Amino acid sequence: MRAFLRMGNRLLFYLLVVFVVVYSVFPFYWAVISSFKPSDALFASNPSLLPLPFTLDHYRNVFIQANFGRNLLNSLMVAGGATLLSLTLGVLAAYALGRLPFPPKNAVLYLVLAMTMFPQIAVLGGLFMLLRQAGLFNTHLGLILSYLLFTLPFTVWVLVGYFKGLPRELEEAAYVDGATPLQTLVRIMLPLTGPGLVTTGLLAFIAAWNEYLFALTFTVGDKVKTVPPAIASFGGATPFEIPWGSIMAASVVVTVPLVVLVLVFQQRIVAGLTAGAVKG
Incomplete structure (x- = not known):
């Protein structure tokens, strides 16, 4: 009886795993095969689960007809700039909040947490006016600074837990040798935060890369x-046509690099998140 129950539990577990995998992977798989199908095959009454017939026309349309290469470069500049600035400011703030004693530390932490609770639409109008008044509307720097609203709080929260988990004896030894807090951070603590930096940097980059609302509101034209x-x-051949093939092809182009980055750094991501959660 126990063996039968054990076998039944194992079967249910594998069925659940298969369901989760299919549910998670199938939308991306459908986007990939749709990007290789001709436009008429996408609207067939019985669509095939294989890219038959096979074509690369949608990928050619994306890079030839649309100014997609420029958009990719813009995303790389904005997401990369927001990530670097978030890591720079986040490391300084997280080290102060996690290692240095000062009374309003908990209040600052709660304030950082409160910043993540507001939806983007709630700050859209005020941020739009600030960028217009500062002359940063429709600029890369304006987008980078606006993205700090959601990348910087996340960076600070993850790194605070990670800094709290580092041995305090390292700091004390550095202070005995005459190092300042900034020198201790740069020379002693920062080299030990590799997994945390990779985790926060990669996740902040993905969030900035996929951001839509700010990028739509604060930009005009392809510049x-x-x-x-x-x-x-993206537009079709007529005003009433939705170019699903080109949309799927462009989505695959921008998603594959992120998937590759996550697969390459997955161990460091898990190590950074675990260290920040458990040791903090």
Whole structure:
């Protein structure tokens, strides 16, 4: 009886795993095969689960007809700049909040947490006015600074837990040798935060890369427009046609690099998140 129950539990577990995998992977698989199908095959009454017939026309349309290369470069500049600035400011703030004693530390932490609770639409109007008044509307720097609203709080929260988990004896030894807090951070503590930096940097980059609302509101034309609003603005041969093939091809182009990055750094991501959660 126990063996039968054990076998039944194992079968249910594997069925659950298969369901989760199919549910998670199938949308991406459908986007990939749709990007290789001709437009008429996408609207067939009985669509095939294989890219038959096979074509690369949608990928050619994305890079030839649309200004997609410029949009990719804009996304790389904006997401990369926001990530670097978030890591720079986040490391300084997290080290102060996690290692240095000062009374309002908990209040600052709660304030950082409160910043993540507001939806983007709630700050959209005020941020739009600030960028217009500062002359940063439709600029790469304006987008980078606006993205700090959601990348910086996440960076600070993850790194605070990670800094708290580092041995305090390292700091004390550095202070005995005459090092300042900034020298201790740069020379002693920072080299030990590799997994935490990789985790926060990669996740902040993904969030900035996929951001849509700010990029749509604060950009005009292709000069600064990033990938998400560029894909949303794809047009078909007629005003009533939605170019699903080109949209799927562009989505695959911008998603594959992120998937590769996550697969390459997955161990460091798990190590960074675990260290920040458990040791803090």
